[in-house]
Amino acid sequence: MATRVARTRLRLRKIPRQQRSAHMVETIVEAAARILETRGLAGFNTNAVAERAGVSIGSLYQYFPSKEALIAALSDRERKRLVAGIAETYRQAAAPDLVSALRPLVRAAIRQQLARPALARALDFEEQRLVLNEADRRTTQDIAGVVMALLGRHRRQVAVHDLEEAALDLIAIARALIDGAASRGHVEPAGLESRIMRAVLGYLTGRANVAA
Amino acid sequence: MATRVARTRLRLRKIPRQQRSAHMVETIVEAAARILETRGLAGFNTNAVAERAGVSIGSLYQYFPSKEALIAALSDRERKRLVAGIAETYRQAAAPDLVSALRPLVRAAIRQQLARPALARALDFEEQRLVLNEADRRTTQDIAGVVMALLGRHRRQVAVHDLEEAALDLIAIARALIDGAASRGHVEPAGLESRIMRAVLGYLTGRANVAA
DNA sequence: CAGTAATGCGAGTAATTACTCGCAATGGCT
DNA sequence: AGCCATTGCGAGTAATTACTCGCATTACTG
CATH class of the missing domain: 1.10.10.60 (Homeodomain-like)
Structure with a gap:
């Protein structure tokens, strides 16, 4: 034996x-x-x-060295792809105004996340459970950084003060809507893009203090 | 022994x-x-x-009978509280217009979710992993139902066609922003309410087709 | 071709954990 | 008090799974 x-x-x-x-x-x-x-x-x-x-x-x-390390490596790989896509998109865009600067970013995020929707969802999911390692944290910060840079450039069209908070919120909104669409199987990039853009622009430019 | x-x-x-x-x-x-x-x-x-x-x-x-059943029971309890709070709020509000109809709902959701933030996050989280049982599914539908009813009432102020999709998206947005704020420890209901309201109103009333 | 360092292999180990089952305690009854 | 159905108990079981370690294979060197 x-x-x-x-x-x-x-x-x-x-x-x-x-x-x-x-x-x-x-x-x-x-x-x-x-x-x-x-x-x-x-x-x-x-x-x-x-x-x-x-x-x-x-x-x-x-x-x-461990299961966690493997997940971290995978998470890192996917996140780097997303960052690369977004950073590249941002660099290329001439960005005359807020809307036309934001739209390509949103589109890039949608394309990346819907390429492998189940994977993206599982990772979005896993990333909060996991205490992220340094590498992951860096790339997360990279995405927020790009968004912050964009917001900074168009400061005048934006009604928020805390740019970092805004960047994190916008990322959360985009994620939530993309993941939700993916889970329902509604994979129609055009409609999704429009919905995210509306929410994001509302967040940035809206006045919610309108009384009853 | x-x-x-x-x-x-x-x-x-x-x-x-x-x-x-x-x-x-x-x-x-x-x-x-x-x-x-x-x-x-x-x-x-x-x-x-x-x-x-x-x-x-x-x-x-x-x-x-099982661990899953226990989680389901907990999930159900918390969700019922949320539904109860939201449904009650909706019933009480006179709701002359969209904004003043939405705001109390958002406020109720924030209050409920921030009452036990870690628990709410863990459950939001768990609920997608779990294949929800009938009871859970019903209560989820209940929240969406209230939001849909609200949107239906103010149809004229709303620029969306698919009310169910809109309801699910709005819930996802609110959740994402609340969970994000909770995870960062930024538990300031007023600011959070304003941010959610802006995103939600942008989603419902915005025109994102503004060309570049 | 022989020697050998590097590399791949996978049975085995230890730890965790969902869940069972036979027994003991309880308390409502007469 | 004495009976016994109900209810709680917790050691034990079986399954899963992250991870190790000693050996086999490989392919580079001369």
């Missing part, structure tokens, strides 16, 4: 040593993403991820 | 049989709430709840 029968091992011959590590990491992270979006957080365990990746648990733990 | 030493048992003498069951249920649900808000979802387990309630695990399982 307990005869160690080597089953189908990884075929690594093709990949030179130097690139192996990066390849393994990417394979495992992508497997984690797939498990998370198909089985949800409840069905997410390291053994399942390893199996999906076609890798042993031992190997998984060679690259990630 | 294994001598069954009865430790401090429940002192029930005071409570007549008929009321016992309800008392136990309430005690356990409240203990569940406290565990959830102090240790979070990760630290929430039935043994901890039983201990906190001063009740044995056996007793817990006498009243709740």
